Amino acid sequence: MFLGCMRLGGEVGSGPLDAADIEAAEAAVGAALEAGITAFDLADIYRRGRSELVFGEVLRRAPDLRGRITVQTKCGIRLAEGDQPGHYDLRGASILRRVEESLERLGVDSIDTLLLHRPDPLADPADIGAALGSLHRQGLVRSFGVSNMSGAQIAHLQAHTPVPLVANQLQMSLRRRDWLEAGVLVNTAESAGTGFPLGTVEHCLANGIQLQAWEPLAQGRYTGLQETPAETAAARLIAELARVKETTPETIVLWWLQRHPARIVPVVGSTRPARIAACGDAVRRAPDLTHEEWYRLWVTARGAALP
Missing domain, CATH: 3.20.20.100 (NADP-dependent oxidoreductase domain)
Structure with missing residues (x-):
């Protein structure tokens, strides 16, 4: 089981993380560990990066924690900004850049699993595959998956990707x-x-x-x-x-x-x-x-x- 961290980090646009944001994140992570949950799910867009940032602060304050948990994050959704509407971006260069930003916010050397958050109709699957292969070879991401994709979309992407796609996150209840x-x-x-x-x-x-x-x-x-x-x-x-x-x-x-x-x-x-x-x-x-x-x-x- 994963603890979904989309609500960690306080309010978007509320300035730097404060003590309350960090304490709330530590309490949630502590409760998860007490319940036996050792996998944590994030995304670069959650709270516009604040969720990854506060999770990184939790890791910084407990140096032994990283070795006991699994960290999963996502990229591929770009939120609306100014005149630019929200959209999807799975271009290879964008994936590489978003992973670099997530690693920095989390303060870790590698991500256990990276999920592609939504299908991007304009993306070239070979370009995606090349980016995922590069991340894997560099040791920056250990495994890969998708979110909100159909079986046909996964099969098409896998045909152009040198690393296995090991997860698909869907709304299910x-x-x-x-x-x-x-x-x-x-x-x-x-x-x-x-x-x-x-x-x-x-x-x-x-x-x-x-x-x-x-x-x-x-x-x-x-x-x-x-x-x-x-x-x-x-x-x-x-x-x-x-x-x-x-x-x-x-x-x-x-x-x-x-x-x-x-x-x-x-x-x-x-x-x-x-x-x-x-x-x-x-x-x-x-x-x-x-x-x-x-x-x-x-x-x-x-x-x-x-x-």
Whole structure:
């Protein structure tokens, strides 16, 4: 499991990091380590670089920490600035420059995994491949992956890349189920409405590509405020399963993802120590959901029977 660090670093544009920013980051990282989480997910755009910067400060204050954790970051999204709209940039030279900037903010010699954050329609896959190969040869990045890409996009990129792509990070949760529903709605009238490229999960499974789930707790829809009758019904079921299995509702929500044969790895995005701690059983215990319980959660959350 990863701790997603997108909320670390305080408010964008609030000036240099202050003591409160650093203390909040240290508390979140400490809670993650206490829960058994040793992998941390960042991106160059999170808080416009402040997340990497504050994480680097945490590492600087605990020199032995770097050797005990995995650091993953991303590049490829350029935020809007002035008259320039937000856009994607996976040109090779840009990838090299963004990695250099991330290394500097993090204060580390190498990144464990670099993910390409979004597909760039203008990018040359051979140019991307050359940049990734260069980063690997220099020892600046140990492994590579993608985020928000389909199986076909991954296969096309891999054909031009000398290093294996080992991860694909997607939005996946009990609430965001299109990755799952695309497969069972084949040959139904609902199939066109999923919007998810069929075969992506299968491609990752077949090629040993780790599936990482961003926003796996669905913004607390099942452990906090519900907005629909289906969410309310699912939250009740989750609370009951948590009671029976002597764990937390957060763990049940994560177990539902982890129970899938793809062995989905959640990226938990909370910075609250108590909420991070509530996810600990999803690290310490194997997913304790029966076949029937898993389906009951799915059908209850979707608010309708399967076809």
